[in-house]
Amino acid sequence: MVLFDRVPMPVAVCDPYGIVRIVNAALAAEWGTTPGRLKGRDLLELFAPRDGAQVDRIAEAVKLRRRSRYTVAVTWRAADGAGRSGELTVDPVSETPNALPDLLVMLRVTGESAPRPAPAPVALHPNEERILALLAAGATTAGAARETGLTTDGVTYHLRRLSQRWGASNRTELIARAYALGILEPGVWPPQVRSSRPGTGAPEGNPAAM
Numbered sequence: 001m002v003l004f005d006r007v008p009m010p011v012a013v014c015d016p017y018g019i020v021r022i023v024n025a026a027l028a029a030e031w032g033t034t035p036g037r038l039k040g041r042d043l044l045e046l047f048a049p050r051d052g053a054q055v056d057r058i059a060e061a062v063k064l065r066r067r068s069r070y071t072v073a074v075t076w077r078a079a080d081g082a083g084r085s086g087e088l089t090v091d092p093v094s095e096t097p098n099a100l101p102d103l104l105v106m107l108r109v110t111g112e113s114a115p116r117p118a119p120a121p122v123a124l125h126p127n128e129e130r131i132l133a134l135l136a137a138g139a140t141t142a143g144a145a146r147e148t149g150l151t152t153d154g155v156t157y158h159l160r161r162l163s164q165r166w167g168a169s170n171r172t173e174l175i176a177r178a179y180a181l182g183i184l185e186p187g188v189w190p191p192q193v194r195s196s197r198p199g200t201g202a203p204e205g206n207p208a209a210m
Contacts, residue, residue, distance in 0.1 A: 010107035016062050016100035018043045029187030032079025032179040047074035067092055079186040085111040128158045129193040132178045136191035
């Protein structure tokens, strides 16, 4: 898995129906997220086919257990807001002759349009930025508290405040908003706050005890 993640070309392994099993950092970076957050997603929801007939041909070939290389022209919008076009190269792979093969998928970018304007800077307390980075890496509330020197109630206070501000219903959505707003650096592991972001003062409330 470590070697897979170091492959510079965007690569994923999907089940026979296109659901992501594993994906490397290069492909996850196209969406400004981490590999684990793309697991279980439908690859064709992430990368829209230009021609549905290409997908139908691959599906039929997989069903018949044909071992050939196939290509699909796709479009998507990258983490930086740019519209991109490219090509998915699909190789059926399996160690079991009678089972439907998994799919090794490689992405090649062929075109790019101008990115969307960058979002306006979002002023956060340094503790909030640090907590978001820790949660994106998989930390629990208790783990984030240990790393930041806060209490668990303090971490919960910051998370509740951010969730209310951004209208996030859960922590997964909260982390997704942090990437979308440019607070967390896309394509970086472990997750990091953008170094160019200025720090801010303490948030309202009683953060000194937090």
